[in-house]
Amino acid sequence: MGTAERREALGNSVAAPLVVRGGLRSISTGRGMDGGKDSDGTGPSSASVEQLSRPVRAEAQPSYRQLWVEEPARRRRLPDSVRTAAVRAVLVISVTLIQAMVAFLSTLAGSWLAFPMVISSVASTVVATWAALDVWVTRQVWRQRNGVVSTPSSTARALRRERRKARRHARATARTQERIRRQGGGSGQLSHP
Incomplete structure (x- = not known):
């Protein structure tokens, strides 16, 4: 709702109050709700004139307390x-x-x-x-x-790692043997074991 709609909703002669850091201000004039008069009632002071020249900003942080604060759960959620x-x-x-x-x-x-x-x-x-x-x-x-969680220190994982390493080594050896067999003319034997 803009300023014009607020004025229209409240009536043209009434200015809607706006809460800002310095207190209540009128939307239409930007002055305090007391008419901009100084504490002695004579008129606007130099401090209030400076406040009028600055743009009116609404407060960024809410001043109310939260209804609840989320805490981490004590137990994990059920499946x-x-x-x-x-x-x-x-x-x-x-x-x-x-x-x-x-x-x-x-x-x-x-x-x-x-x-x-x-x-x-x-x-x-x-x-x-x-x-x-x-x-x-x-x-x-x-x-x-x-529910079974495999951890890095698990015995089963270590055994699988060793088996994979042995299979990899066996495949590398077989590839090397095949390459030598193709290059060496069919003997398939290395010169040294």
């Missing part, structure tokens, strides 16, 4: 598949608890709803147990597939 299974389990378990509570209260009240709710609570308990086990199984499967 997507495990988190999905955990959310599903929480929903199923909460529905099961609600069903059990409704079954208990309707039994106390002697309602006809008590018997169907008890039966559905038993079925929901089986499903909730499956959902909780599903979280555990999904977590174990994810760890088995993605």
